[in-house]
Amino acid sequence: GESVGLHLPTLSVQEGDNSIINCAYSNSASDYFIWYKQESGKGPQFIIDIRSNMDKRQGQRVTVLLNKTVKHLSLQIAATQPGDSAVYFCAENIGNAGKSTFGDGTTLTVKP
Amino acid sequence: DADVTQTPRNRITKTGKRIMLECSQTKGHDRMYWYRQDPGLGLRLIYYSFDVKDINKGEISDGYSVSRQAQAKFSLSLESAIPNQTALYFCATSDGQADTQYFGPGTRLTVL
Numbered sequence: 001g002e003s004v005g006l007h008l009p010t011l012s013v014q015e016g017d018n019s020i021i022n023c024a025y026s027n028s029a030s031d032y033f034i035w036y037k038q039e040s041g042k043g044p045q046f047i048i049d050i051r052s053n054m055d056k057r058q059g060q061r062v063t064v065l066l067n068k069t070v071k072h073l074s075l076q077i078a079a080t081q082p083g084d085s086a087v088y089f090c091a092e093n094i095g096n097a098g099k100s101t102f103g104d105g106t107t108l109t110v111k112p
Numbered sequence: 113d114a115d116v117t118q119t120p121r122n123r124i125t126k127t128g129k130r131i132m133l134e135c136s137q138t139k140g141h142d143r144m145y146w147y148r149q150d151p152g153l154g155l156r157l158i159y160y161s162f163d164v165k166d167i168n169k170g171e172i173s174d175g176y177s178v179s180r181q182a183q184a185k186f187s188l189s190l191e192s193a194i195p196n197q198t199a200l201y202f203c204a205t206s207d208g209q210a211d212t213q214y215f216g217p218g219t220r221l222t223v224l
Contacts, residue, residue: 043202043215093211102154
């Protein structure tokens with residue numbers, strides 16, 4: 001069967017390694033998903049988004065994967081750098097309702 | 113210059129005091145939001161507004177009120193602050209075309 005990555009509140013990786021951050025979303029009607037990065041002392045910032053008609057989207061060093069069957073979202077960061085250390089949140093949205101539901105966040109720490 | 117600004121950035125107050133947190137944006141967005149963030153938790157929606165004449169309660173509106181003075185300004189009030197309102201407060205905006213939100217730097221509020 002399908003294996004689903006666990007959501008972990010913290011993740012520690014070595015600089016240069018790839019990171020995978022997981023998120024389970026709650027509403028099967030959600031059709032738009034966003035990953036945000038929150039650095040210490042700052043507000044969350046948009047990283048990448050994906051719509052439900054896609055299962056993968058790539059950005060610069062980041063890839064988002066969407067598995068609607070198991071309501072799971074993941075963020076992959078390639079060649080993780082110290083500047084990637086932050087809290088990462090997923091957010092789910094329905095249509096253009098204008099409200100996002102945020103996950104609890106994963107704190108990523110990059111070790112030099 | 114920051115597109116979404118919040119004042120004050122830090123505030124310490126006493127139980128029972130009235131507090132106002134202010135948010136201004138230069139992005140020209142119609143939609144504005146107030147969230148609170150507690151340690152280890154995600155963002156919880158307090159109030160949101162889709163235009164100047166529109167105010168909606170979020171999931172945790174009790175003990176808070178808001179005012180949308182203009183398209184660019186959205187203020188959050190705590191009529192009688194209590195210690196469990198100690199948190200980090202974020203304002204955000206959205207253009208309504210997608211649900212991507214743009215966050216301010218946050219206000220750290222401590223209620224003694």
